[in-house]
Amino acid sequence: MTFADKSPHRSWRDKFACAFSGVTRAMRTQVSFAVHLLVAAAVVVLAAALGCGLVEWCLLLSCITGVLTAETFNTALERMAKAVTSDHDSNLGDALDISSAAVLLAALGSSTVGVAIFARRVAVLLGWWAD
16 A cells, blocks of 8 residues: 555555554664564563563563664654755654654663663562562
């Protein structure tokens, strides 16, 4: 399905198909997205191994979702900028830098949450922290 084929009255099935197509395209074309997915998988495995509770899982999955969402928006802006012009434009450059900063902030915040959760879990396992 191409952009021209997408009428404003698409079915929910078509809308979801386009959304999943976008996720697949981001995974296949962006190394950063693949790195974020790899880290997300490691977080899920570590959370399972450390026996994280419901609230911890919710926090970790929210962080993962936030980083992947930021990366997806960044990827979309990069693609749109390339479609607009191949010439250097300082405004487009600034917009792309700012969208990259959003990914950085999401990743740093998520890393902080992950370190706090996992450090506490390890401390509990080692008997350094009462649960």
